Amino acid sequence: MWRDDAPTPGILLELERVSVSYGGIRALSDVSLVVPEGCVVALLGPNGAGKTTTLRVISGLARADGGWLRFGGRSIGRLVPHAISRLGIVHVPEGRGIFPSLNVAENLSMATYGGGTGNPDVVVDQAVALFPVLGARLGQQAGTLSGGEQQMLALARAFVARPRLLMLDEISMGLAPLVTAQLFDAIRRGAAAGISMLLVEQYVDAALELADYGYVLEKGRIVDMGEPADLRTSAALTAAYLGAGR
Numbered sequence: 001m002w003r004d005d006a007p008t009p010g011i012l013l014e015l016e017r018v019s020v021s022y023g024g025i026r027a028l029s030d031v032s033l034v035v036p037e038g039c040v041v042a043l044l045g046p047n048g049a050g051k052t053t054t055l056r057v058i059s060g061l062a063r064a065d066g067g068w069l070r071f072g073g074r075s076i077g078r079l080v081p082h083a084i085s086r087l088g089i090v091h092v093p094e095g096r097g098i099f100p101s102l103n104v105a106e107n108l109s110m111a112t113y114g115g116g117t118g119n120p121d122v123v124v125d126q127a128v129a130l131f132p133v134l135g136a137r138l139g140q141q142a143g144t145l146s147g148g149e150q151q152m153l154a155l156a157r158a159f160v161a162r163p164r165l166l167m168l169d170e171i172s173m174g175l176a177p178l179v180t181a182q183l184f185d186a187i188r189r190g191a192a193a194g195i196s197m198l199l200v201e202q203y204v205d206a207a208l209e210l211a212d213y214g215y216v217l218e219k220g221r222i223v224d225m226g227e228p229a230d231l232r233t234s235a236a237l238t239a240a241y242l243g244a245g246r
C-alpha cells in the first residue's frame with residue numbers, strides 16, 4: 001500500500017493496478033502506468049480499449065473500484081474532480097472542451113485551474129500567440145467556431161492554465177489534416193516548454209512522434225509499453241488495432 005508522504009522522485013502521476021467498472025462491466029483492469037515530470041506519455045489502443053476511462057478516472061470523473069492513483073506523491077483516488085483540477089490536472093475531454101455559449105475571450109479568461117489567479121489580458125495574449133486565428137474571434141460565441149477553431153480554443157485554454165499535467169483526449173477527432181497539424185505543432189511546443197502530458201490520439205504515428213513513452217491498451221488492459229521506437233514495431237500494438245475490427 002502506498003503512503004501519501006512518500007512521493008517517487010521525478011514521477012508526477014502513478015496509477016497502480018487501477019480498475020474501473022460501469023454498472024458491473026469492467027472497462028479497466030489492473031492498469032498501471034506512470035507519467036514522469038516533463039514527459040509526454042501516449043495512451044494508445046483501439047475504440048473501446050479504455051483510453052477515455054483512464055483519463056476520466058485520473059480526473060475523478062470515474063471511480064476506481066480497485067488500485068491506487070497518486071499525483072505528485074499524493075493519493076487522489078478519493079478526491080472530487082474539482083479538487084483534482086485544483087492540483088493542476090487539466091483534462092481536455094473528447095468532443096468539445098469549451099463553453100459553447102460563452103465567447104472566445106470569456107472561455108480563455110476561465111482558463112486558470114487554481115481559481116481566477118490569471119490576468120485575463122495576459123491569458124488572451126498568450127492564447128492568441130499560440131493560435132493567431134483566435135485573435136480575430138475573441139468576441140465570437142465559441143459554439144459557432146469551426147471544429148478546428150474550437151479545438152484550438154480548448155488547447156489554448158489548457159495551455160494558458162499552466163497545468164502540471166495536461167490530458168488530451170483525441171483532440172484531432174474529425175478534423176482536417178492541416179488543422180490537426182497545427183494542433184500537433186502546439187502540443188509539440190507545449191512539450192518543449194516542459195508541460196507533462198498524457199496524450200490520447202487516434203493517429204498512432206503522430207502520437208509516437210510527440211511522446212517520450214507509450215502504453216497500449218486493449219480491452220481495458222495494458223498489453224504493451226515502451227519507447228516510441230519499440231512501440232512502432234510492437235506486435236501487440238498492431239494486434240490491438242487489427243483485433244478491434246473484428
Ligand SMILES: Nc1ncnc2c1ncn2[C@@H]1O[C@H](COP(=O)(O)OP(=O)(O)O)[C@@H](O)[C@H]1O
Binds near residue numbers: 023026046049054
Ligand atoms: N458511461 C459508460 N457507461 C457504460 N460503459 C461505458 C461508459 N463509458 C465507457 N464505457 C465502456 O467502457 C469501455 C471503454 O470505453 P472508453 O474508455 O470510452 O474507450 P476508448 O476511449 O479507448 O474508446 C468500452 O467498452 C465502453 O463501451
Ligand SMILES: [Mg+2]
Binds near residue numbers: 051052094
Ligand atoms: Mg475515447
